[in-house]
Amino acid sequence: MSHFGITAIRWNADRTEVESCMVHAIAKDGETFVLTDGKSMPFSNVASLIVSGDNVWVMEQSGADTYDKRCAVQVRGQHEYLFTEDNSLFDLPEF
Numbered sequence: 001m002s003h004f005g006i007t008a009i010r011w012n013a014d015r016t017e018v019e020s021c022m023v024h025a026i027a028k029d030g031e032t033f034v035l036t037d038g039k040s041m042p043f044s045n046v047a048s049l050i051v052s053g054d055n056v057w058v059m060e061q062s063g064a065d066t067y068d069k070r071c072a073v074q075v076r077g078q079h080e081y082l083f084t085e086d087n088s089l090f091d092l093p094e095f
Contacts, residue, residue, distance in 0.1 A: 004049060005035055005059035006073060008095040018043045018082050022095050024059070035059065035067060040095070043082055047075045058088040 008022040020042050024035035050056055050073060059067040071084040082089060 002049075002054045004046075004054060004056045005067065005069065006046070006056060006089070006092065007035070007038060007059050007061070007067065008093050009089065010040070010095055018089065021046050021082075023056075026057075046073065046082060050075050058084055058092060060088065060091075 003026040005024045005026050006021045007024060009018050010020045011017070012019040020040050022038040023041045023046060024038040027034055027036055046056060056073040058070040058073060060070050062068045070088045071086045073082055073084055073089060075081075076083055
């Protein structure tokens with residue numbers, strides 16, 4: 001099981017669904033967890049990560065180079081769309 005964080009999203013043309021996400025692997029560096037360099041990933045690939053058992057969280061920037069883990073990202077339907085219980089996914093900046 002791997003762990004990933006989303007730091008930004010890109011909306012579809014209608015601004016109704018997430019089209020893609022900036023996804024970072026979460027790595028452990030001693031006692032600290034760090035985000036690796038991010039890469040743009042279509043929402044369907046993020047959904048596949050979650051369905052296959054990986055953990056994906058919304059990461060909220062809390063400082064110049066620091067992030068706090070927010071809510072877990074979940075999948076609805078047959079990989080139809082991403083959501084979070086607290087809607088924090090939609091509070092992320094766009095890239």
